[in-house]
Amino acid sequence: MFHALKPVLKADCSAGQSGEAIPFETAVAKAIALAKPVRYRETVSLAGALGRVCAADIHSPIPLPPFDNSAMDGFAVRTADFEREGPWSFPVAERVVAGDVRALENLDPRIALRIFTGAPVPPSFDAVVMQEHCEQIGDVVTICERPRRGRHIRLAGEDVGVDMELVRRGRGLSARDLTLLAAVGIVDVQVLRKIRIGLLSTGTELKNPGESLEHGQIYNSNQIMLSSLLAGCPWAEIVDFGMVPDRLGLLTDVVARAVTSCDALVTRGGVSAGEEDHMVAAVQAHGADLDVLKVAMRPGKPLKVGRIGNTVFAGLPGNPNAALMAFRQIVLPALRKLAGLTETQPQWFSAVAGFNHKKGQGRTEFVAVRISGRTETGEPVLEMLERGSPASFMAIALADGIALLPPEAAEITNRMPLRYEPFGT
Ligand SMILES: Nc1nc2c(c(=O)[nH]1)N[C@H]1C(S)=C(S)[C@@H](COP(=O)(O)OP(=O)(O)OC[C@H]3O[C@@H](n4cnc5c(N)ncnc54)[C@H](O)[C@@H]3O)O[C@H]1N2
Numbered sequence: 001m002f003h004a005l006k007p008v009l010k011a012d013c014s015a016g017q018s019g020e021a022i023p024f025e026t027a028v029a030k031a032i033a034l035a036k037p038v039r040y041r042e043t044v045s046l047a048g049a050l051g052r053v054c055a056a057d058i059h060s061p062i063p064l065p066p067f068d069n070s071a072m073d074g075f076a077v078r079t080a081d082f083e084r085e086g087p088w089s090f091p092v093a094e095r096v097v098a099g100d101v102r103a104l105e106n107l108d109p110r111i112a113l114r115i116f117t118g119a120p121v122p123p124s125f126d127a128v129v130m131q132e133h134c135e136q137i138g139d140v141v142t143i144c145e146r147p148r149r150g151r152h153i154r155l156a157g158e159d160v161g162v163d164m165e166l167v168r169r170g171r172g173l174s175a176r177d178l179t180l181l182a183a184v185g186i187v188d189v190q191v192l193r194k195i196r197i198g199l200l201s202t203g204t205e206l207k208n209p210g211e212s213l214e215h216g217q218i219y220n221s222n223q224i225m226l227s228s229l230l231a232g233c234p235w236a237e238i239v240d241f242g243m244v245p246d247r248l249g250l251l252t253d254v255v256a257r258a259v260t261s262c263d264a265l266v267t268r269g270g271v272s273a274g275e276e277d278h279m280v281a282a283v284q285a286h287g288a289d290l291d292v293l294k295v296a297m298r299p300g301k302p303l304k305v306g307r308i309g310n311t312v313f314a315g316l317p318g319n320p321n322a323a324l325m326a327f328r329q330i331v332l333p334a335l336r337k338l339a340g341l342t343e344t345q346p347q348w349f350s351a352v353a354g355f356n357h358k359k360g361q362g363r364t365e366f367v368a369v370r371i372s373g374r375t376e377t378g379e380p381v382l383e384m385l386e387r388g389s390p391a392s393f394m395a396i397a398l399a400d401g402i403a404l405l406p407p408e409a410a411e412i413t414n415r416m417p418l419r420y421e422p423f424g425t
Pocket residue numbers: 017201202203205206218219220221222223268269270271272273274277299300301302316317318319320322390
């Protein structure tokens with residue numbers, strides 16, 4: 001007996017599967033354009049500033065080094081004292097160690113000073129001779145080679161000048177930035193507040209790892225994928241809305257909570273064409289304005305991006321690799337912009353294909369790849385894993401990174417230049 005079939009296509013195609021897919025680059029530009037950077041600032045200590053977004057340009061309050069100092073253990077001398085031919089002998093008048101705060105001025109002519117690495121070089125002394133090139137007997141040092149003026153002296157301000165720009169606003173503070181700030185004595189920095197990102201998985205089939213699985217059910221893997229990716233983003237704070245079955249009313253309720261408390265809402269699943277896909281209807285019930293409805297990319301085609309009032313909305317497709325690629329390539333750049341970061345895009349490296357692959361022309365494809373070798377010039381040769389299936393977990397788990405297969409190509413042939421993004425960047 002046959003059941004009456006429900007019509008599959010809705011007249012208004014509200015899930016957004018109707019219409020042309022927009023090019024990948026256009027989708028990235030639209031997603032970035034709709035994210036407006038947060039403005040609220042807070043002050044944090046250097047110890048808590050790693051990865052936070054610098055809110056104002058920072059200039060150096062002092063020079064580096066702060067004073068002329070010795071780069072070697074040895075003897076400080078005045079090059080004008082090296083008259084006629086050597087060797088030259090000088091009485092050793094003082095011992096200057098690192099941290100010596102005495103003002104050693106008006107010292108006698110034709111003397112040398114015992115000096116150590118990092119110790120201040122007194123005025124009028126203009127070279128340091130390494131102790132390996134000196135012979136000290138009692139209080140007299142003998143030097144055989146005439147030193148060059150300035151030799152082994154690190155001059156005040158030669159590294160960093162007063163007022164020099166150290167870090168620019170919009171930069172995610174790195175360990176190297178914080179090292180520089182500590183070196184000039186800065187204690188705390190103004191950063192932009194963390195953005196609050198709501199995470200939500202939808203799917204009646206989903207169970208949490210640890211729960212028992214019945215036929216037809218699967219474990220929710222997208223949740224940990226996204227929370228782990230965002231755990232590496234110190235400029236973001238996660239609000240976890242858990243898992244919600246594919247029911248419009250329930251989804252609408254969660255969206256209502258998310259828009260009042262989050263700067264962005266990132267959902268997974270329920271954005272495709274079937275009548276069990278309610279995510280779009282749920283956000284539209286709250287007046288969502290969607291700029292991206294369908295992208296000429298694989299995987300990730302059904303990605304939705306827009307705004308629900310002041311909240312950025314990203315509806316990732318449920319297929320794990322589609323969620324991963326759409327998140328990394330389109331949603332993450334928008335979230336980075338929202339957090340106030342100036343650099344939003346992934347960093348691509350050049351590589352070459354180590355495979356042949358027929359692809360859809362006009363579509364940008366992202367495939368899991370492994371480095372199988374190097375060209376003569378050192379570029380990675382990429383092996384494509386699992387033919388780019390949007391639902392393969394193993395391919396992504398085994399991959400070294402992602403290759404971008406450009407839309408203009410209908411076929412990728414061996415040794416074709418490709419863009420490659422290693423995982424971990
Ligand atoms: N008639 C059409 N069907 C589909 C189209 C289409 O254009 N027309 N697009 C396909 C593409 S491409 C993708 S990608 C998926 C996206 O679908 P949804 O975003 O609606 O996601 P679901 O249907 O809810 O799930 C898809 C797939 O992923 C699994 N899933 C969902 N959530 C999770 C999770 N948290 N962890 C692990 N796996 C998850 C789910 O069980 C499904 O197998 O639509 C195609 N269909």
